[in-house]
Amino acid sequence: MKILFAFENPLPSAEADAEVFVTTSKYLAPLTTRSWLHVPVSDSVKRDAISTLAGMPVIRACAPLRPAALRHFFCGLTVIFRKEFRQADLVYTRNLWVAWMAVLFGQRVVFDHYRPWPDQIPPLQLWLYRLMCNRRFLLNICHSDYTRQKYLDLGIPADKLRCVHNGFEPRRLQAPIPMETAKQRIGVSADQKTIVYTGRINHKKGLNLVIEAAKKLPDLLFILVGSYGEGPIETMARAVPNIRIVPWQPAEALGQYVFAADVLLIPPSWKPLAEFGSTVLPLKLFFYLASGRPILAGETPDVREVLKHGENAFLCRPDCLDSLVAGINALTSDTALAARLAATAQADSRDFTWDARAHKIADIVTDRLRSAPVERGSWGRTQFRAWMRQSRRWMVHLVRERSWVLPPNAILPDALASSAERA
Numbered sequence: 001m002k003i004l005f006a007f008e009n010p011l012p013s014a015e016a017d018a019e020v021f022v023t024t025s026k027y028l029a030p031l032t033t034r035s036w037l038h039v040p041v042s043d044s045v046k047r048d049a050i051s052t053l054a055g056m057p058v059i060r061a062c063a064p065l066r067p068a069a070l071r072h073f074f075c076g077l078t079v080i081f082r083k084e085f086r087q088a089d090l091v092y093t094r095n096l097w098v099a100w101m102a103v104l105f106g107q108r109v110v111f112d113h114y115r116p117w118p119d120q121i122p123p124l125q126l127w128l129y130r131l132m133c134n135r136r137f138l139l140n141i142c143h144s145d146y147t148r149q150k151y152l153d154l155g156i157p158a159d160k161l162r163c164v165h166n167g168f169e170p171r172r173l174q175a176p177i178p179m180e181t182a183k184q185r186i187g188v189s190a191d192q193k194t195i196v197y198t199g200r201i202n203h204k205k206g207l208n209l210v211i212e213a214a215k216k217l218p219d220l221l222f223i224l225v226g227s228y229g230e231g232p233i234e235t236m237a238r239a240v241p242n243i244r245i246v247p248w249q250p251a252e253a254l255g256q257y258v259f260a261a262d263v264l265l266i267p268p269s270w271k272p273l274a275e276f277g278s279t280v281l282p283l284k285l286f287f288y289l290a291s292g293r294p295i296l297a298g299e300t301p302d303v304r305e306v307l308k309h310g311e312n313a314f315l316c317r318p319d320c321l322d323s324l325v326a327g328i329n330a331l332t333s334d335t336a337l338a339a340r341l342a343a344t345a346q347a348d349s350r351d352f353t354w355d356a357r358a359h360k361i362a363d364i365v366t367d368r369l370r371s372a373p374v375e376r377g378s379w380g381r382t383q384f385r386a387w388m389r390q391s392r393r394w395m396v397h398l399v400r401e402r403s404w405v406l407p408p409n410a411i412l413p414d415a416l417a418s419s420a421e422r423a
Helices: 016-031 044-054 068-079 083-087 096-104 122-132 145-153 179-185 207-216 232-238 251-259 271-275 284-289 321-333 335-352 354-370 381-401 412-422
Strands: 002-006 034-039 058-060 090-093 109-113 137-142 161-163 194-198 221-227 243-247 263-265 295-298 314-316
Touching: 002 016, 002 068, 002 083, 016 034, 016 044, 016 109, 016 354, 034 044, 034 083, 044 058, 068 096, 090 096, 096 109, 096 122, 109 354, 122 137, 122 381, 137 145, 137 354, 145 161, 179 251, 194 207, 194 251, 207 221, 207 232, 207 321, 221 232, 221 251, 232 243, 263 321, 284 295, 284 335, 295 321, 295 335, 314 321, 321 335, 335 354
Parallel strands: 002 034, 002 090, 034 058, 090 109, 109 137, 137 161, 194 221, 194 263, 221 243, 263 295, 295 314
Antiparallel strands: none
């Protein structure tokens, strides 16, 4: 099996999409007979560095680094002229434009992405259906069953849709740090209870609710790791004495904050999934699982695929301040509960390494290559009516909110309305 991996953004990058794609590619490469990475690079020095990072030869994309839209356009437009494109058994990409160009010019495609595009941008539905029902479109690897279901609703054959969750890198956790030592390293006293969040600090992550919780729990220290500078969340947090804002940390330094946590927090909010569409099953979740620390998150449909309340995490009602405060109190006061949840989560994490993900994908792709092409879907009157109705809704939402992402039908009335009230 020969794979041409096609990535449309410059590397190296701290962005989650780059981590997922490059790490998956790196672990998939040894399972192939030959592999290449097609990516925009500025010079040969960076090309060699990226080749080492990805563990395969790099094919320099004929594309400008800026602006992003033009870069994406030329990555898709020019990849079809590379000899590696013709030599490969398939193109592996996360970019719909690249996927469409590859299919159009006779190559098979595997698409790997987290977003439920049919729901988020409904005008794309018919085009997505036609693309993914093409006999050369082998597989859409969804990062959550939540996303997979959206494509199934579109009428795309189930054989072309597989859910393969993301993972974590075990080497980042090979040397666990005792909690007291980790706290000492980051300047926190051993007896201080800590609630730790790691990830981007911005208004899209539901951190407003966390700040309100911190105000109600003045004896606990909230550590928010991942600031890129002064923003609205940083401004709000400055007035709360028991919140510490920490700049973005490289992977090798992030572990000490995770190990210093009495509770690891995934903000329990609909906002990332419903309002902004920027996060479906956050990547940090898998790293948290393996950390040996208890996890508190929201009971949203994507998170529930991996985290089970009372088994490997404590799940509270999304966007409910009282529920969040109660969950934090439960985990910081009941050490037996916290230890049990953390131990179960750590055991569950063995199924969520990047290596395990790559092997699952390799098996699925091999099976699809050997199987008869699946072409016909089930687009009918139901799908057509939903397409027209949701597209109208999307257009109204775009004009009113200036947001490209349409919130899901089921949660729009409750989740977003309550968010607006609190704001």
